[in-house]
Amino acid sequence: MKEFDLIELIRRECAHARDDVRVGIGDDGAVLTTRDGHDLVVATDTLVSGVHFPASTTPYDIGWKALAVNLSDLAAMGAEPAWATLALTLPTPDPAWVAAFAGGFAALARPHGVALVGGDTTLGPLTITVTVHGFVPRGAALLRSGARVGDLVCVTGELGDAAAALEHFDVAALRERLDRPVPRVRAGIALRGRASAAIDVSDGLLADLGRLCAASGVGARLDEAPPMSGALLQACTAAVALVHAWTGGDDYELCFTLPPESLVEVRGLPDKGVPIATLGRIVATPGVRVVDSRGNDVTPARRGYEHFA
Numbered sequence: 001m002k003e004f005d006l007i008e009l010i011r012r013e014c015a016h017a018r019d020d021v022r023v024g025i026g027d028d029g030a031v032l033t034t035r036d037g038h039d040l041v042v043a044t045d046t047l048v049s050g051v052h053f054p055a056s057t058t059p060y061d062i063g064w065k066a067l068a069v070n071l072s073d074l075a076a077m078g079a080e081p082a083w084a085t086l087a088l089t090l091p092t093p094d095p096a097w098v099a100a101f102a103g104g105f106a107a108l109a110r111p112h113g114v115a116l117v118g119g120d121t122t123l124g125p126l127t128i129t130v131t132v133h134g135f136v137p138r139g140a141a142l143l144r145s146g147a148r149v150g151d152l153v154c155v156t157g158e159l160g161d162a163a164a165a166l167e168h169f170d171v172a173a174l175r176e177r178l179d180r181p182v183p184r185v186r187a188g189i190a191l192r193g194r195a196s197a198a199i200d201v202s203d204g205l206l207a208d209l210g211r212l213c214a215a216s217g218v219g220a221r222l223d224e225a226p227p228m229s230g231a232l233l234q235a236c237t238a239a240v241a242l243v244h245a246w247t248g249g250d251d252y253e254l255c256f257t258l259p260p261e262s263l264v265e266v267r268g269l270p271d272k273g274v275p276i277a278t279l280g281r282i283v284a285t286p287g288v289r290v291v292d293s294r295g296n297d298v299t300p301a302r303r304g305y306e307h308f309a
C-alpha cells in the first residue's frame, strides 16, 4: 500500500473533529487555535518494539498504548488533552496492521476528545512516536518541583501488574494492564490546585518518586505498601509482588504529594473507581526510603527501569 493511502486510513479513524483545529492532516503543518488564559502543555513519548512493548503485542494494543503513555504525561501535568501528532515507522506498509493500530489509537483518543492533527509515516524498524498537546489554566500545571516537607505521598490505583505481566504473559488481568494502560487524565485535572507535585509512574514508583523528590529538593519516607491487585498477589509470592509494586514500570498511575489537610477533599474528587492510597511522607533528607512497621529500612536495591543502565 502507498504512503498516502496509509495516512488516509489513519486520518479517517483518528482525525476527531474539534473547533480549535483549523487545518489538520493534509497540509504541510497543522493550524491550531490556542486558548486565552491557558498554558499549552506538550509531551512526547516513543515506543520501540521489543523495548516498550513485547514484539507479540497486537497492533490495536500498540495504538492504544502509544497514545496512553502520552496522555499519562498530560495527566501528570493536570492538562486537558486536545491534539496529537503521530510519527510512525513501519517495517512493512501493511494496511490491516495500520487499520488495527489506528483502531486502538482512536478507541482511546475519542473519549478524551483528542484529534490527530498530523504526523509522518516512514519505513524502518517498528517505532511509534506520539506528541500530545493539552491545556491548563495559566499557571495551574502540576509540576514535579512543588513537594514540601510534611506533605503526604499518594498514588492512584494499583501498582505492579504491568511488570508482573512480563513474567506471566498468560494471566489476562495482568496482560491487560501492560497492553492497555488507562491514563489518569481526570484524576490529574482534579488534582490541579490541590496536589503540591505530581509525576506519572512509567519507570517504577521508587524511580519516579525519586525524580519528583529531586526536582523538589526533598526526600520521601514510605511506610505503607502500595495497593496491589488480586491478580498480582495470586500470580506472585508476596515478596515478589511487593518488588513489582515498588519498582515495576509501565503502570501509568499518578504519584503525587499533598498537604495532609487536603486528603479528605482529594479522595472525594478524581475518577470514580480510581482509589487513592497514601504511602508515606515527604521529608527533608534527600532520597526515597521504604521502611517496615518497625522502622527498618527495606528499600529494594533496584528502583526501576533505566534505559541507559
Ligand code: ADP
Pocket (backbone or CB within 6 Å): 007, 010, 024, 025, 026, 027, 028, 029, 085, 086, 087, 088, 116, 117, 118, 119, 120, 121
Ligand atoms: P510532508 O511531505 O509535508 O512531510 P507527508 O506526506 O509526510 O507531508 O504527510 C502528509 C500529511 O499527512 C501531513 O499533513 C502530515 O502531517 C500527515 N501525516 C503523515 N503521516 C501521518 C501519520 N502517521 N499520522 C497522522 N498524520 C500523518
Ligand code: MG
Pocket (backbone or CB within 6 Å): 119, 120, 121
Ligand atoms: Mg512527512
